[in-house]
Amino acid sequence: MLVLVKLANESGVGLVEILFWRQLPTVPILLAWFAFRNNLHRLNSKRLGKHFQRAILGLGGMFLNFGAVTLLPLAEATTFNFTSAIWAVILSAILLREKVGIWRWSAVMMGFAGVVVIAQPGNSHIPLFGAMVALGAAFMIALISIQIRDLTRTEDSLIIVFYFALFSLPFLAVGLPFSDGAETAHQWKLLAALAASGLLGQFLLTAALRFGAVSSVIVMDYSSLIWATLFGWLFFERLPPAITWVGAPLIVAAGLTIAWREHILSKQKAVAAIDG
Template identity: 40%
Template structure:
């Protein structure tokens, strides 16, 4: 894969990022529709990888990066795959219990966990500004969860929080692997490892589905795989601080899809909490940019 980046085209980068966020929202909707059609969670995870693999292979072939499988850190990829697969499984499971908007909102806490983990595990210096942003962000999460009388299932909330924590682990792991391996290698090994691991459960959980359900599964994997490629491609055309704020457009799509398909409307606490999380996230992104760390969220785990 060529090391030189093409000329900056920020509008294209923003468009790609919005496309990725939109695709991830549709993927989440397909997961919930799949559950309603009788799809098990292991099946949803497996087909996310299986039907997401073709877009990845097309991307690799188009870029002529035929050494994508080579890596200097196989054990690091194994750890990234284990952490990413765990986070994905928890996120998919949470969607069985939570509306799209609430699940997406809590998922945005992942960068906050990444800041904490970078301080604890990587011994990076985190100043009072970013610690304050983290505290405010978790206040937003608490507002969404409404622990004093939440209308949301506790199990779903716990899974969503655990998934966000897992994404935080993946974020700092990718930061480390990215020092030696390129993006395509990271995505390739995660996709392959995840598909093989989830495939081991298919003899137990795999089912025969009708045509409509197969279309849902195909859309699930297609949206997930394509969105990951769009998100990664966006980094080639615009700086991280410019495009990452558009990740939050996923929340808007989650609200619209939840309303259109299930007639669910987020509670006022969800809107308030989402606003607090988004503001804290944007400030965290700003501080990361000021400190010269622009890569932590280059590759999403889902």
């Protein structure tokens, strides 16, 4: 999907249009899905206010995430995206008053060391503004994940996806008149493929979280760096410089350490709950 975002933007399609057409198919397709399963009544949520807040934050996160892809090479944008796990630890300590031990704080410092290595402030192959946008996107992902964790206590994952699209579309529609809007046949193909890949990705991620352990899903997510490197070479003829392969393992190792510690802590809590 991010390859298609970058291709569409380089062809002249603005971010607002990209986001609008990325979100639009979600509403009718999910409505049809719930109707087919006679489950339309499940859309009667009592937490519409929370869904609206999630949509506002999610829209900001998507702007930053897609913006980072347009500003940075694909592999670097993907690598910075991995810092969401690091931001999640910091936000958990600040917002949820969660006790964070030496393992996870050490992982946070290691991850940010990786960011400094790749960004090389003052002497970098990537624009500093692009790096800041990418880090902002990762921060928003972490913030939204905490909000989604709260929503999933009472709401199904597909319902959260549905209301995110439903509430974000009006804001994007307001911005459409200020976009060029004169897409070519090639650009329409890119937008259609982008929307399809984004929706398929949401379904696959939902299925992964349903049938697999969260820790396993998180680990598999790091394979996206391999795909980003491959697609960056195939579509944009660009490979990451050597310095990226010094910083990226630090960020990935930090994320894996955090995932491992959270897995251990969740098992300890489960055992304590049984013993208690």
